[in-house]
Amino acid sequence: MFRANDGHRQQGLFESTSLMDPRIVEKLKKSWAHIFYEHVFCNINEGLFADLYSDMGRPNFPINVLLSLEYIKHMKCCNDLELLDAFNFDFLVNYAVGIRTLGEVNLAERTIYNFRERVYKHCLENPGQDGILFGQFVELLHVFADKIGLSMSEQRTDTTLFMSNIKKSGRLSLAYDVLVKAVKAIPEGMRAEALAKALEPDFKTDMLYRAKAQEADSRLAILLGLCGDALKALEALPGAKQSSEARVLNRFLDEQSVMGPGGGGRLPKQGKEIPSGSLQSAHDEDATYRKKGNVGQSGYVLEISETCGKENAVQLITDYAVKPNNVSDVSMLAGRLGAIRKNTGCADVYVDGGFHSEDVHEAAAKNNIEIHLTDMTGKKPAKLPVAEFDIDAGTDLILKCPGGHKPIRAGLSKGQTSAHFAHEACANCGLFDKCYSQKQAKSNVVRINLKTVNASREREIIKASRKENTSRRAGIEGTNSALKRKGQGKLGVRGIIRNTFVSGCKVAAQNISRFIKYMRGGYKPKPQKPPLDGVLAPI
Secondary structure (H helix, E strand, O other): OOOOOOHHHOOOOOOHHHHOOHHHHHHHHOOHHHHHHHHOHHHOOHHHHHHHOOOOOOOOOOHHHHHHHHHHHHHHOOOHHHHHHHHHHOHHHHHHOOOOOOOOOOOOHHHHHHHHHHHHHHHHHOOOOOOHHHHHHHHHHHHHHHHHOOOOOEEEEEEEEEEOOOOOOOHHHHHHHHHHHHHHHOOHHHOOHHHHHOOOHHHHHHHHHOOOHHHHHHHHHHHHHHHHHHHHHHHOOOOHHHOHHHHHHHHHHHHHEEEOHHHOOEEEOOHHHOOOOOOOEOOEOOOEEEEEOOEEEEEEEEEEEEEOOOOOOOOOEEEEEEEEOOOOHHHHHHHHHHHHHHHHOOOEEEEOHHHOOHHHHHHHHHOOOEEEEOOOOOOOOOOOOHHHOEEOOOOOOEEEOOOOOOOOEEEEEOOEEEEEEOHHHHHOOOOHHHOOOEEOOOOEEEEEEHHHHHHHHHHHHHHHHHHHHHHHHOHHHHHHHHHHHHHHOEOOOOOHHHHHHHHHHHHHHHHHHHHHHHHOOOOOOOOOOOOHHHOOOOO
């Protein structure tokens, strides 16, 4: 049964602080715990989590305590056992979660796990939504912003890849893991002899570690054949056809193999035929593969946005989202701009060239947001830059070529702007070899795609403001680095819902840490601009 926890606001008669030296109490009021209690714990909206509990039964353990402990865990970068020790014996942690007498409240390890399980099931039953944890993140963000006087009109966005709790494995290792998981789901008395051998330690050693490079395909074919036998055995079991083992096995065989000619067994697909969204682990069905730069990784991608106004003393993260890592940066940003605008009122977003796309610009225009790029993807034209043509911004008509010649006539057709020039003008032009001009019977014609024209204009805008855009965007790399130092590089959970939960807690903990540092005077004030025209500023 859900019950809100507001008893912490009532002062007790036998609180530990009543026995402390007043000077110690004064230090306590300046500690991180008091700031956390006042601005985080007291602002946790337990009503967001009411649906996790029924209307009957024993009252729940206080939600604001459980969620605060999740934040503290990722602030301190500790595990669950260390977190429980801190809850039991660290008065600062108790004070932060509204408990004033050390040892007053007992918390079982299972209670923490049950809370996470309830949040997981709620997210599973409500797909496509940001979730209650994200809603609490936004509420705390506004609490911090109001206290700091934070401007959220200017923000920067970036993505970073991370792994879940899976190992890096090749096709042989993946095939073995999928096979073993399926064989274990088959009752011992119904396992064929060949399948039973797959669980023996020597089988793994012979199949994986003693295989020569030239034997990889033949070993993979053997494992695929055993996987096919395991699938038949699973499908023969009542109810096992819908099991996770059968689902994973079916998917793996479809992605990694083809049937041989005449039904003569399964053959491995060529590596280039396997999509990036293929199964990466027998234990994590949501993880995908992506190569960024020269580094390939299996797992997920985290998108974050944060403020970047120069007037802000401290910058806070304003948005986050987790997707399989084969989802493009463009798709992620286009899908998040609406939420960013709604939750923060953002008007300007600074991103790198990897986010350049028509979809992003359309989503930005729809939400009244202006995108500022540090660069653009795609190859620059080998011919004369389009920017050197004098093209009317309103009509897109070519008014003059780079050589200074005016066209005989100009027009628009089939998504192109075209202009006709006299033969003499082009024949005597030193730029002809690099020009778009093509000779025809009566004149020379220049045809330029309107998308190329628009891209050229964007490049000129970016060129003019590259230094400013780069300066505003660069800071988010430090935020990604800070999250990785707190364990974001590889999380100890599997599945997109659990990875979103943990990532959300780490992002919120990062904001809380910055806010506490700000409240304790950890950020230097922004330097004031010098007075104009030698006029002294008033003292």
